[in-house]
Amino acid sequence: MKTGKILLVGFGPGAIEEMTYRARTAIAQADVVIGYSTYIKLVQDLLDGKEVIRKGMTEEIDRCVEAYEHALRGKTVALISSGDIGVYGMAGPTYEVLFQAGWTPDSAIKVEVISGATALNACAALVGAPLTHDFCSISLSDLLTPWTTIAKRLEAAARADFVMGLYNPKSGRRTQQIVEAQRILLLHRSPETPVAIVKSAYRRRQAIQITTLAHMADCEIGMLCTVLIGNSSTFIRNGLMITPRGYANKYDSLTGLAKDGEQAGRSLTMGLIGWHGCVREYLRENPDATLRDTAKHFDTSLAEILTAIAKQPTNAMQACYIGLEQINQVLQAAANWQLLRAVVRSHGAVAEILLEAKNLTQRGTWLNLVNDHCHLHVDKQQIAKAWFFSDGDKQHGVYFMDAHGAGVFSLLLVKTDGVFTHTALQAFQQAWQQFGQPSELTDELETETVVENE
Numbered sequence: 001m002k003t004g005k006i007l008l009v010g011f012g013p014g015a016i017e018e019m020t021y022r023a024r025t026a027i028a029q030a031d032v033v034i035g036y037s038t039y040i041k042l043v044q045d046l047l048d049g050k051e052v053i054r055k056g057m058t059e060e061i062d063r064c065v066e067a068y069e070h071a072l073r074g075k076t077v078a079l080i081s082s083g084d085i086g087v088y089g090m091a092g093p094t095y096e097v098l099f100q101a102g103w104t105p106d107s108a109i110k111v112e113v114i115s116g117a118t119a120l121n122a123c124a125a126l127v128g129a130p131l132t133h134d135f136c137s138i139s140l141s142d143l144l145t146p147w148t149t150i151a152k153r154l155e156a157a158a159r160a161d162f163v164m165g166l167y168n169p170k171s172g173r174r175t176q177q178i179v180e181a182q183r184i185l186l187l188h189r190s191p192e193t194p195v196a197i198v199k200s201a202y203r204r205r206q207a208i209q210i211t212t213l214a215h216m217a218d219c220e221i222g223m224l225c226t227v228l229i230g231n232s233s234t235f236i237r238n239g240l241m242i243t244p245r246g247y248a249n250k251y252d253s254l255t256g257l258a259k260d261g262e263q264a265g266r267s268l269t270m271g272l273i274g275w276h277g278c279v280r281e282y283l284r285e286n287p288d289a290t291l292r293d294t295a296k297h298f299d300t301s302l303a304e305i306l307t308a309i310a311k312q313p314t315n316a317m318q319a320c321y322i323g324l325e326q327i328n329q330v331l332q333a334a335a336n337w338q339l340l341r342a343v344v345r346s347h348g349a350v351a352e353i354l355l356e357a358k359n360l361t362q363r364g365t366w367l368n369l370v371n372d373h374c375h376l377h378v379d380k381q382q383i384a385k386a387w388f389f390s391d392g393d394k395q396h397g398v399y400f401m402d403a404h405g406a407g408v409f410s411l412l413l414v415k416t417d418g419v420f421t422h423t424a425l426q427a428f429q430q431a432w433q434q435f436g437q438p439s440e441l442t443d444e445l446e447t448e449t450v451v452e453n454e
């Protein structure tokens with residue numbers, strides 16, 4: 001008996017011309033073709049002389065089982081899916097069924113995944129060039145995925161300024177998911193963000209709507225649509241949706257020459273190696289900017305701003321990293337800093353407490369900050385890193401951060417009669433000398449440039 005084979009074929013968005021040559025030959029090679037009935041119709045012209053098995057919308061696992069059964073009987077089976085079979089398609093479920101049946105890649109039955117253009121690519125091509133920068137796809141179908149997971153991904157992608165492709169945006173029963181998605185995205189994106197809704201790309205009833213995030217949910221949307229949402233630089237011109245590649249960050253649009261400070265083929269000054277330098281330049285140009293203002297300006301964490309200062313003092317600002325192992329010792333040393341201002345931040349609330357340094361005590365994993373009127377307790381387990389920080393005669397203290405670089409709390413020295421007391425300052429500087437660590441990245445790295453391989 002002939003050895004069976006399973007070909008997992010993505011045939012692209014719909015039109016035969018959009019199918020890859022390999023997908024076409026795979027279907028031609030098959031004895032049996034299995035697929036959702038609508039997909040079978042789309043490739044009807046290629047099915048002469050083949051056994052064709054049409055399945056309904058909810059019979060996905062049946063399709064996999066049947067493909068395996070036919071392969072066991074020595075047939076070459078093409079299991080077909082629109083777009084790319086590995087993108088919200090049948091490739092994953094087929095492997096799951098096969099593994100459950102004891103199949104391994106060394107088994108006699110060979111399995112091949114044949115990729116195709118997914119809806120995201122096909123729809124993007126019809127509306128211009130919306131995916132020219134970082135993008136992601138999110139399915140709004142909550143049939144198999146908890147809504148909280150989908151909501152978390154929408155939030156993260158919106159916050160990170162990804163261009164997004166929303167698959168399965170709406171169906172007869174799932175009408176509110178797109179409304180809720182719009183609400184979440186508007187927390188981070190402008191209402192004017194360009195949106196393209198593409199229905200049935202490369203199929204008979206193809207239709208395109210160009211709109212904005214503010215109006216997205218009012219548009220006609222269904223299961224045959226993919227919704228493309230731009231990032232903060234995506235624009236619409238002459239009906240086309242374009243996301244810039246980033247050349248304007250480096251080159252003058254009129255002359256084509258690299259802008260001041262930038263070099264062709266090298267990382268941007270705001271690239272990995274250079275961007276801390278930009279932070280310091282910003283601080284020099286904005287001497288009144290606080291650490292928090294600066295973090296907000298660069299849309300980054302306080303820890304990154306302190307790292308930039310730690311590498312090179314700026315104005316009167318100096319910072320020094322404290323390793324996790326040294327944090328307990330620094331807290332003990334703080335008992336000698338006389339009067340302290342402790343600032344604790346949590347989810348938008350800020351608590352400030354003035355206390356005698358000796359009233360800073362530790363019990364188990366808790367740090368207790370106590371004065372006559374108030375007790376504050378900080379879970380030390382939240383602290384992952386810390387920095388000494390000094391700003392001339394304005395501020396001296398320690399910032400304690402969580403693993404993401406967000407502030408957990410800070411301990412700042414307090415002035416008496418407008419000046420820091422000599423003994424407190426001396427004790428603080430001693431702790432800095434004793435427990436401060438050199439910056440993680442050296443200045444040598446800072447000046448190094450990176451040649452791109454593009």
Ligand SMILES: C[S@@+](CC[C@H](N)C(=O)[O-])C[C@H]1O[C@@H](n2cnc3c(N)ncnc32)[C@H](O)[C@@H]1O
Binds near residue numbers: 082201226
């Ligand atoms: C279960 S997913 C299948 C995705 C498919 N495997 C792919 O790679 O495109 C079905 C969703 O894909 C999108 N889709 C598939 N084909 C499309 C087309 N021709 N035009 C627009 N959207 C399409 C729609 O969002 C639809 O709800």
